[in-house]
Amino acid sequence: MSFDLLKQHIKNNVKLSTSELEIVCNHFKSRSLKKKEFLLTQGSICRFEGFVTEGCFRVFTLDKKGNENTLYFAAKDWWLMDIDSFMHQTASDLNMQALEDSKVLLINRQDKIALYESLPIVEKLFRIMFQKGLVSWQRRLVRNHCFTAKERYFHFIQTYPDIASKLTDKQIAGYLGISHEFLSKIKKSQK
Amino acid sequence: MSFDLLKQHIKNNVKLSTSELEIVCNHFKSRSLKKKEFLLTQGSICRFEGFVTEGCFRVFTLDKKGNENTLYFAAKDWWLMDIDSFMHQTASDLNMQALEDSKVLLINRQDKIALYESLPIVEKLFRIMFQKGLVSWQRRLVRNHCFTAKERYFHFIQTYPDIASKLTDKQIAGYLGISHEFLSKIKKSQK
DNA sequence: CAAAAAAATTGAACTTGTTCAACTGTCAAA
DNA sequence: TTTGACAGTTGAACAAGTTCAATTTTTTTG
Numbered sequence: 283m284s285f286d287l288l289k290q291h292i293k294n295n296v297k298l299s300t301s302e303l304e305i306v307c308n309h310f311k312s313r314s315l316k317k318k319e320f321l322l323t324q325g326s327i328c329r330f331e332g333f334v335t336e337g338c339f340r341v342f343t344l345d346k347k348g349n350e351n352t353l354y355f356a357a358k359d360w361w362l363m364d365i366d367s368f369m370h371q372t373a374s375d376l377n378m379q380a381l382e383d384s385k386v387l388l389i390n391r392q393d394k395i396a397l398y399e400s401l402p403i404v405e406k407l408f409r410i411m412f413q414k415g416l417v418s419w420q421r422r423l424v425r426n427h428c429f430t431a432k433e434r435y436f437h438f439i440q441t442y443p444d445i446a447s448k449l450t451d452k453q454i455a456g457y458l459g460i461s462h463e464f465l466s467k468i469k470k471s472q473k
Numbered sequence: 474m475s476f477d478l479l480k481q482h483i484k485n486n487v488k489l490s491t492s493e494l495e496i497v498c499n500h501f502k503s504r505s506l507k508k509k510e511f512l513l514t515q516g517s518i519c520r521f522e523g524f525v526t527e528g529c530f531r532v533f534t535l536d537k538k539g540n541e542n543t544l545y546f547a548a549k550d551w552w553l554m555d556i557d558s559f560m561h562q563t564a565s566d567l568n569m570q571a572l573e574d575s576k577v578l579l580i581n582r583q584d585k586i587a588l589y590e591s592l593p594i595v596e597k598l599f600r601i602m603f604q605k606g607l608v609s610w611q612r613r614l615v616r617n618h619c620f621t622a623k624e625r626y627f628h629f630i631q632t633y634p635d636i637a638s639k640l641t642d643k644q645i646a647g648y649l650g651i652s653h654e655f656l657s658k659i660k661k662s663q664k
Numbered sequence: 665c666a667a668a669a670a671a672a673t674t675g676a677a678c679t680t681g682t683t684c685a686a687c688t689g690t691c692a693a694a
Numbered sequence: 695t696t697t698g699a700c701a702g703t704t705g706a707a708c709a710a711g712t713t714c715a716a717t718t719t720t721t722t723t724g
Contacts, residue, residue, distance in 0.1 A: 642701075642702065643700090643701065653701085656702095657703055
């Protein structure tokens with residue numbers, strides 16, 4: 283069952299009773315997406331937070347220069363959110379697209395706020411999650427500053443081999459912040 | 474009084490009673506640092522979280538190539554933390570140095586944990602803070618990918634003129650992820 | 665299966681940013 | 695007041711990464 287993954291994920295972060303776990307999960311609804319389908323598109327308001335139970339997503343923004351800038355990939359056991367748009371109900375800068383047939387558990391804003399209010403442990407859960415997220419964003423920025431594109435590429439495919447194997451080189455290049463032509467040259471130079 | 478700033482900062486993020494606010498503040502102790510003094514050095518364990526009430530700090534890491542990579546600057550009303558080292562009591566990768574005579578309010582790990590346990594609103598406070606932090610780290614990464622060094626430089630000095638005015642060009646270059654020589658050339662090209 | 669679309673490769677010219685080394689300016693300590 | 699030490703500037707050679715255009719390979723779809 284797809285909720286088992288969410289339950290395990292929550293239990294890995296905070297201690298809570300079986301009934302509390304049920305309450306939390308009851309606020310989520312499952313949704314399936316076909317390959318290439320969008321869960322969110324730039325310009326619209328993000329009305330959910332999502333937990334991936336199957337498949338994989340790409341979260342990216344199209345900048346003024348026309349480049350697809352990938353913020354992150356979300357495979358099974360990852361969260362999909364545009365915090366800013368979700369909290370303030372403002373237009374999102376992000377696109378969330380399924381890279382393959384996928385399933386997500388979604389919670390809407392009202393239910394999320396209700397959950398925060400009824401179960402303080404949920405505040406703790408997300409405090410811990412955001413805290414972890416912050417650390418990895420900081421590390422990624424430092425890597426971007428002190429590693430070359432080649433070093434970043436090999437770091438990525440070694441750290442996330444499962445995700446990397448599902449991606450085209452164009453998508454990886456968008457995550458690393460380089461052109462796909464240059465990524466092709468990096469790969470060639472290694473052979 | 475230096476606690477007023479912290480109180481205001483907290484009130485801007487969550488609603489809580491005067492007595493709760495007092496309890497939170499009572500867990501913090503004030504510390505003064507002279508210009509150039511270090512609050513934390515790379516390799517040691519971060520035993521505090523700090524809130525800056527006066528002056529300004531630079532948070533940086535020295536990478537293998539010998540570059541000082543600045544993660545962020547913390548002026549009045551900002552937090553100083555190495556979340557990872559503080560939570561897991563592992564060696565820190567970060568240095569925190571006062572750029573001028575400064576004051577911080579510090580909380581140690583035991584008191585922080587006690588505070589989380591005794592006042593659920595503190596979980597909410599930090600959940601919201603980390604959430605905001607995450608958004609700005611994401612934006613910074615996107616800026617790094619789609620802006621040139623020149624664009625990033627002008628974005629920085631326009632967004633944080635007060636902080637920028639306290640910094641040497643070397644420190645700004647370390648934040649932007651470029652060499653200070655190149656920053657010098659950027660500035661010249663604009664005149 | 666065939667046709668079309670998208671992804672990947674390659675080369676050449678170009679831009680952005682680095683490195684190194686020499687020089688200049690500034691300011692705080694002895 | 696001099697003397698460092700450090701911040702900033704400049705130029706030249708170089709390395710990293712982009713852009714554009716042409717070609718091949720792979721994947722998708724009718």
